[in-house]
Amino acid sequence: xxxxxxxxxxxxxxxxxxxxxxxxxxxxxxxxxxxxxxxxxxxxxxxxxxxxxxxxxxxxxxxxxxxxxxxxxxxxxxxxxxxxxxxxxxxxxxxxxxxxxxxxxxxxxxxxxxxxxxxxxxxxxxxxxxxxxxxxxxxxxxxxxxxxxxxxxxxxxxxxxxxxxxxxxxxxxxxxxxxxxxxxxxxxxxxxxxxxxxxxxxxxxxxxxxxxxxxxxxxxxxxxxxxxxxxxxxxxxxxxxxxxxxxxxxxxxxxxxxxxxxxxxxxxxxxxxxxxxxxxxxxxxxxxxxxxxxxxxxxxxxxxxxxxxxxxxxxxxxxxxxxxxxxxxxxxxxxxxxxxxxxxxxxxxxxxxxxxxxxxxxxxxxxxxxxxxxxxxxxxxxxxxxxxxxxxxxxxxxxxxxxxxxxxxxxxxxxxxxxxxxxxxxxxxxxxxxxxxxxxxxxxxxxxxxxxxxxxxxxxxxxxxxxxxxxxxxxxxxxxxxxxxxxxxxx
Amino acid sequence: xxxxxxxxxxxxxxxxxxxxxxxxxxxxxxxxxxxxxxxxxxxxxxxxxxxxxxxxxxxxxxxxxxxxxxxxxxxxxxxxxxxxxxxxxxxxxxxxxxxxxxxxxxxxxxxxxxxxxxxxxxxxxxxxxxxxxxxxxxxxxxxxxxxxxxxxxxxxxxxxxxxxxxxxxxxxxxxxxxxxxxxxxxxxxxxxxxxxxxxxxxxxxxxxxxxxxxxxxxxxxxxxxxxxxxxxxxxxxxxxxxxxxxxxxxxxxxxxxxxxxxxxxxxxxxxxxxxxxxxxxxxxxxxxxxxxxxxxxxxxxxxxxxxxxxxxxxxxxxxxxxxxxxxxxxxxxxxxxxxxxxxxxxxxxxxxxxxxxxxxxxxxxxxxxxxxxxxxxxxxxxxxxxxxxxxxxxxxxxxxxxxxxxxxxxxxxxxxxxxxxxxxxxxxxxxxxxxxxxxxxxxxxxxxxxxxxxxxxxxxxxxxxxxxxxxxxxxxxxxxxxxxxxxxxxx
Numbered sequence: 001x002x003x004x005x006x007x008x009x010x011x012x013x014x015x016x017x018x019x020x021x022x023x024x025x026x027x028x029x030x031x032x033x034x035x036x037x038x039x040x041x042x043x044x045x046x047x048x049x050x051x052x053x054x055x056x057x058x059x060x061x062x063x064x065x066x067x068x069x070x071x072x073x074x075x076x077x078x079x080x081x082x083x084x085x086x087x088x089x090x091x092x093x094x095x096x097x098x099x100x101x102x103x104x105x106x107x108x109x110x111x112x113x114x115x116x117x118x119x120x121x122x123x124x125x126x127x128x129x130x131x132x133x134x135x136x137x138x139x140x141x142x143x144x145x146x147x148x149x150x151x152x153x154x155x156x157x158x159x160x161x162x163x164x165x166x167x168x169x170x171x172x173x174x175x176x177x178x179x180x181x182x183x184x185x186x187x188x189x190x191x192x193x194x195x196x197x198x199x200x201x202x203x204x205x206x207x208x209x210x211x212x213x214x215x216x217x218x219x220x221x222x223x224x225x226x227x228x229x230x231x232x233x234x235x236x237x238x239x240x241x242x243x244x245x246x247x248x249x250x251x252x253x254x255x256x257x258x259x260x261x262x263x264x265x266x267x268x269x270x271x272x273x274x275x276x277x278x279x280x281x282x283x284x285x286x287x288x289x290x291x292x293x294x295x296x297x298x299x300x301x302x303x304x305x306x307x308x309x310x311x312x313x314x315x316x317x318x319x320x321x322x323x324x325x326x327x328x329x330x331x332x333x334x335x336x337x338x339x340x341x342x343x344x345x346x347x348x349x350x351x352x353x354x355x356x357x358x359x360x361x362x363x364x365x366x367x368x369x370x371x372x373x374x375x376x377x378x379x380x381x382x383x384x385x386x387x388x389x390x391x392x393x394x395x396x397x398x399x400x401x402x403x404x405x406x407x408x409x410x411x412x413x414x415x416x417x418x419x420x421x422x423x424x425x426x427x428x429x430x431x432x433x434x435x436x437x438x439x440x441x442x443x444x445x446x447x448x449x450x451x452x453x454x455x456x457x458x459x460x461x462x463x464x465x466x467x468x469x470x471x472x473x474x475x476x477x478x479x480x481x482x483x484x485x486x487x488x489x490x491x
Numbered sequence: 492x493x494x495x496x497x498x499x500x501x502x503x504x505x506x507x508x509x510x511x512x513x514x515x516x517x518x519x520x521x522x523x524x525x526x527x528x529x530x531x532x533x534x535x536x537x538x539x540x541x542x543x544x545x546x547x548x549x550x551x552x553x554x555x556x557x558x559x560x561x562x563x564x565x566x567x568x569x570x571x572x573x574x575x576x577x578x579x580x581x582x583x584x585x586x587x588x589x590x591x592x593x594x595x596x597x598x599x600x601x602x603x604x605x606x607x608x609x610x611x612x613x614x615x616x617x618x619x620x621x622x623x624x625x626x627x628x629x630x631x632x633x634x635x636x637x638x639x640x641x642x643x644x645x646x647x648x649x650x651x652x653x654x655x656x657x658x659x660x661x662x663x664x665x666x667x668x669x670x671x672x673x674x675x676x677x678x679x680x681x682x683x684x685x686x687x688x689x690x691x692x693x694x695x696x697x698x699x700x701x702x703x704x705x706x707x708x709x710x711x712x713x714x715x716x717x718x719x720x721x722x723x724x725x726x727x728x729x730x731x732x733x734x735x736x737x738x739x740x741x742x743x744x745x746x747x748x749x750x751x752x753x754x755x756x757x758x759x760x761x762x763x764x765x766x767x768x769x770x771x772x773x774x775x776x777x778x779x780x781x782x783x784x785x786x787x788x789x790x791x792x793x794x795x796x797x798x799x800x801x802x803x804x805x806x807x808x809x810x811x812x813x814x815x816x817x818x819x820x821x822x823x824x825x826x827x828x829x830x831x832x833x834x835x836x837x838x839x840x841x842x843x844x845x846x847x848x849x850x851x852x853x854x855x856x857x858x859x860x861x862x863x864x865x866x867x868x869x870x871x872x873x874x875x876x877x878x879x880x881x882x883x884x885x886x887x888x889x890x891x892x893x894x895x896x897x898x899x900x901x902x903x904x905x906x907x908x909x910x911x912x913x914x915x916x917x918x919x920x921x922x923x924x925x926x927x928x929x930x931x932x933x934x935x936x937x938x939x940x941x942x943x944x945x946x947x948x949x950x951x952x953x954x955x956x957x958x959x960x961x962x963x964x965x966x967x968x969x970x971x972x973x974x975x976x977x978x979x980x981x982x
Contacts (some may be wrong), residue, residue, distance in 0.1 A: 027622075027625075029557070029558045029618070029622070030562065030618075030621060031558050031560050031561070031562060031609060031618075034558035034559075034560060035558070036555070036556065036557050036558065036622055037555055037556040038555055039553035039554065039555045039637060042553070042554050042555045042556055043553065043554070045556075046554060062530035062533070062534065063530065063533050063534070063537060064527070064528055064529055064530045064533045065527065065528040065533055065536075065660065066520070066527055067520045067522050067525035067526070067527065067658055068525075068611075068642055068644065068658050069522050069525060069581070069644075069657075069658065070522070071521065071522060072588065072597060073596070075588075075597065076596055076597050082597060086587075086588040086589070086597050087587060087588070087589075088586070088587065089586070089587065089588060090560070090583045090585075090586055090609070091583060091584065091585040091586065091587075091588065091599055092581045092582060092583050092584075092611070093582065093583075093584045093585065093599065094581075094582040094584065095579070095580070095581055095582065095646040096577075096578060096579065096580065096582075096646065097563065097566075097577040097578070097580060097582065097610075098577070098578075105564070105567055106563060106566065106567050106573060106577050108582055108584065108608055117599055118522060118581070119588075120559075120583070120611075127520070127521075127522075130521060131518075131520070131527055134518075140833050146530060150642070151559055151641070151642065153559065153560075155586040155587065166560075167558055167559050167560065169556065342631050
């Protein structure tokens with residue numbers, strides 16, 4: 001608690017790494033690239049899960065569970081898919097350990113070698129479509145609107161807590177439909193749903209768009225994406241929704257008889273958000289003093305800290321705070337009274353500030369005398385002393401105000417850093433400087449995309465859905481272009 | 492839907508296997524021993540999770556997430572633990588596939604061999620206690636009351652849907668305490684909590700007890716268990732709670748400074764329930780016509796089926812049912828109106844019977860005329876026609892009555908099959924016959940326990956907590972014994 005966090009302006013990356021640990025959100029596990037999500041971090045993830053899960057169910061989706069382990073041969077059935085996922089996967093080759101013959105410890109039992117290796121799921125399209133084959137015979141069996149909450153393993157070389165970890169948690173929706181139009185509408189519906197939940201609850205503004213062929217999910221016809229812009233000017237892909245066409249249905253021979261009695265392949269989508277969203281949350285709102293949490297997802301919305309010297313003062317102050325606590329809890333506000341006698345108020349102030357609790361309430365003997373209470377806002381650092389009577393009203397008002405304020409702050413940052421660029425020299429200066437979403441013309445080729453990436457580390461984040469048609473020239477080749485795409489360096 | 496299920500009396504095992512699939516709960520995956528939990532089965536699991544999770548939080552526990560992959564060396568740190576779990580585990584040895592040099596398909600890349608093999612968690616004590624080492628310095632950091640919902644892999648040779656699968660879902664609680672007494676109280680608290688939730692919501696009567704040394708969890712000082720008795724007279728371990736003493740603290744060097752300034756090892760517990768509970772649920776209540784679900788965990792409590800011939804009749808009947816649906820839903824009842832025109836009422840009746848929906852409502856043109864409605868109870872098969880006005884009241888009454896009735900039915904079956912046995916000849920006859928919980932004296936040795944198991948397949952399910960001291964002689968050796976233990980054949 002004593003040394004301050006690194007400053008965002010001097011070392012954004014160090015600030016993030018340190019903050020995640022200090023705010024008790026997560027820590028690195030001893031297994032390379034894996035993380036431990038600590039209770040405080042997990043409580044935020046649980047709240048997020050709740051909002052998404054409710055929205056999925058309201059749109060007719062149901063949850064199910066498919067196996068963690070996928071036969072190696074499944075991965076190969078969709079050509080692009082294997083290309084995209086085989087390179088970074090955890091491979092199970094044996095099913096038993098035994099004591100080494102020299103007694104030195106446990107070793108893999110060579111007699112327990114699997115006939116076919118199993119892959120820990122890097123995503124579940126293959127195992128799910130191999131199952132759908134048996135579930136789908138007729139148009140009456142469609143649509144299938146299934147979601148799964150689970151863990152995923154991708155063998156990443158460079159990892160960072162929440163942003164890129166070997167194992168992460170996510171939800172993956174996998175739907176099958178009788179028509180192309182229905183599948184396309186589903187993929188877009190889920191994109192809009194993601195954007196709405198993340199904006200409303202996480203207070204993160206997003207740009208919706210389509211990935212270029214080069215950035216598309218391995219096995220999709222169209223990949224829709226939501227992109228966030230973080231405080232350091234870098235982009236973060238916050239979720240994707242894929243229109244799969246009939247590709248997985250063809251790879252796993254999933255056909256059905258339509259209403260005209262004709263056999264056709266089913267049309268698919270898949271869509272997911274991951275614990276990566278926790279990284280987006282932290283990097284969007286937090287400041288040099290620690291985490292800043294939107295009230296709607298904060299596990300603790302209000303923390304109460306008693307100020308006292310004597311035992312008599314303690315009892316009077318805590319008793320007054322308990323009354324306040326009950327009043328606030330009755331309004332559905334998540335409030336915690338921190339009555340630990342092992343820590344001083346100053347320590348507690350710093351701790352909850354670092355943990356991003358939206359509102360802090362302090363009450364001491366003088367407040368008791370004056371029937372007042374001190375309130376502090378985490379986002380603006382504003383402090384006010386008000387009459388005890390007005391507490392519930394003020395807290396309710398502030399919780400809404402904080403949610404709105406941090407969204408507006410993030411939106412304005414995103415807008416300030418979203419600029420049209422028409423020449424490559426300026427593009428390079430901006431990307432190397434303050435970053436941001438650079439709206440530029442592009443000739444539509446993967447070749448140009450890769451050259452720009454190699455020279456500037458900027459990738460095309462998306463072709464924005466709300467973009468307008470406009471005549472222009474590719475910033476790199478000068479070839480004609482019909483619309484701008486968004487370039488950025490990304491996490 | 493056409494062929495009936497096998498009868499419980501002629502082939503209980505075939506009845507179970509067939510029922511799980513027909514009721515749309517789960518199916519076998521293509522990976523050996525793994526299962527797919529289908530949406531209807533998963534909806535039941537989700538409800539169960541909700542009840543447990545709420546109860547955990549009410550008793551001060553918080554959720555967190557620890558890695559799926561455990562370094563091989565961790566398993567070896569607690570001697571009994573490695574003995575218990577190393578024999579049946581999935582081993583990750585490589586982190587990449589590559590195209591075979593002859594282009595024939597994907598093969599494991601030998602260059603991507605891990606330095607130390609990783610085990611997919613068969614339980615998480617090792618990885619969690621290795622983490623607690625960093626979380627615990629002082630008594631102020633205790634207790635730690637953490638729970639985790641996750642997937643587990645144990646390489647089982649004989650598997651059965653829900654009862655024993657290579658991968659399963661569970662929750663595992665892992666707590667650390669400053670005193671032995673507190674840890675012992677925690678282990679017992681969780682046992683009682685499990686028993687209460689399973690009795691109240693799943694309507695399953697359980698016996699609480701302590702496992703013998705031979706049946707104890709690998710690494711525990713005491714294993715508490717809850718045991719169910721199924722319709723075929725076999726027992727099923729429904730959950731366990733372990734008092735770990737200081738064993739994992741010592742294995743992972745987890746020490747803290749107590750209030751007297753003295754360094755001590757932390758005291759631990761762990762406790763879990765799994766998707767196995769789904770098997771207990773099915774085998775306790777269901778009948779030859781299919782699943783019977785307790786209303787409190789049924790995803791659909793009431794299904795409504797319209798009866799009609801003409802379009803006009805359809806519209807009138809469905810419109811009347813929609814009104815009923817709203818009235819029931821307003822009371823918090825989970826009601827589904829099945830208006831599919833692709834299936835006849837008879838088909839729907841059989842389908843929901845097989846799926847165990849507690850109450851079925853049917854309404855046709857004659858009912859409309861008479862302002863009546865037909866209700867059928869799944870548990871007793873009772874059918875009544877009542878005035879539409881009284882619907883909500885009758886349904887609410889029946890939902891409670893069904894919950895109570897199936898619990899009493901199961902309790903009375905358990906009581907009928909719980910018998911005191913004082914000679915080994917009778918013991919063998921009973922075990923080979925109708926089974927049940929056999930209360931018998933035992934001399935307390937593992938040797939006798941193993942001999943009885945070898946001769947009768949009966950194991951000691953537990954030393955019941957509510958057992959009384961009584962003088963007796965071991966049924967096998969005749970040696971003196973102070974209390975009866977429960978023997979049964981078990982799943």
